[in-house]
Amino acid sequence: MEEKITEMLGLAVKAGVSDIHILPNKNSYDIYFRVPSGLKKMMMLSVVSGEKYLSYFKFLSNMDIGEKRKPQSGSCHIVINQEEIELRLSTISNYRYQESMVLRLLYDHNDRKRNQMHVFFPKDYQTLEKMLKVKSGLILFSGPVSSGKTTTIYHFLRKLYDEEPLQIITMEDPVEIKEPRFLQSEIN
Known part of the structure; x- marks a missing residue:
C-alpha cells in the first residue's frame, strides 16, 4: 500500500x-x-x-x-x-x-524560482509597485486556490526587502513559503 x-x-x-x-x-x-x-x-x-x-x-x-x-x-x-x-x-x-x-x-519555493514572476497585466504590476512605496495602507489579495496569491505577495515582500532590509512580519495560516529573512507567524 x-x-x-x-x-x-x-x-x-x-x-x-x-x-x-x-x-x-x-x-x-x-x-x-x-x-x-x-x-x-x-x-x-x-x-x-x-x-x-x-x-x-x-x-x-x-x-x-x-x-x-x-x-x-x-x-x-x-x-x-x-x-x-x-x-x-x-x-x-x-x-x-x-x-x-x-x-x-x-x-518548497527554492531560490532559483524565488524572483521569477509571470506578469499577465503589466499595468497592474506597476500599480502594485507604486502602492508598495506608500508608507501606510492595506493591500488585499483574493482569488481561487492556486491562483498565485501567496507567490505574488512573497514576490513583492522580497523585492521590498532586497531594496532596503526591513523587519517583515507575516501572519499566515499556514506558512506556505519559508523565508528565513522574515519573521513568519502561524496563526489558527
Whole structure:
C-alpha cells in the first residue's frame, strides 16, 4: 500500500497538484487531484483500501487514527523525487461516519524560482509597485486556490526587502513559503 501511495503522491507532485481529495461514496473512495481547471478524478479505491489510505496519512501526520467522528487536522513532510513537500491534512466525516480527507501539498519555493514572476497585466504590476512605496495602507489579495496569491505577495515582500532590509512580519495560516529573512507567524 505504501508503494501505491508514494506513486499517487509522485503523480500529484509531477502534475503540480495543489490538493488531493479522498472522498467516500457508499461502496468506494474516490481520489481527486485539484488542477487549475478544478477537481479531476484520478482513481477509485475499495472502502477497505480508502480507509487504509486515510489511516496511513493520519498516522504520518500525528492524528488520532481511531477518531472518525470529529474533524481533525495535521501536517507532515514527505520527500518525493528528491523534493521535500509539506502536507497539510484535514478530515471530516459524513452522516455515516465515513471520513473524507484533503491533503494540501505545499511545495518548497527554492531560490532559483524565488524572483521569477509571470506578469499577465503589466499595468497592474506597476500599480502594485507604486502602492508598495506608500508608507501606510492595506493591500488585499483574493482569488481561487492556486491562483498565485501567496507567490505574488512573497514576490513583492522580497523585492521590498532586497531594496532596503526591513523587519517583515507575516501572519499566515499556514506558512506556505519559508523565508528565513522574515519573521513568519502561524496563526489558527
